[in-house]
Amino acid sequence: MLRTTGLALAAIAFMAGPALADPIEGNWKTASGSTAAISGGGSFTITLKSGKFAGKTIGSLKPSGSNKYAGSITDPETDKTYSGKATLSGTSLKMSGCVLGGLFCKSQTWTKL
Secondary structure (H helix, E strand, O other): OHHHHHHHHHHHHHHHOHHHOOOOOEEEEOOOOOEEEEEEEOEEEEEEOOOOOOOOEEEEEEEEEOOEEEEEEEEOOOOEEEEEEEEEEOOEEEEEEEEHHHOEEEEEEEEEO
């Protein structure tokens, strides 16, 4: 009886895993048309999956509030890293990279695939 209960709980936990994934995780279409994959748990890594810089890791984010994330973003063209943040709204992800404490920022919106 105990073994059956343990197996049933393990099966439920296994099936619930994908449902517990953070909504930022998955594949996103970038402003340039490339595909970026966001993966992890607690700390998220952004890796380009397609385009000129496929395979390159371009960011790291951690949750910083409800549907908000903060960390660093790297411009794959110049390899410069900036203070980054992201805000999730439905199937849109507004990404921003800033310098000088947020004085100068560039933003773009990504769409969930």
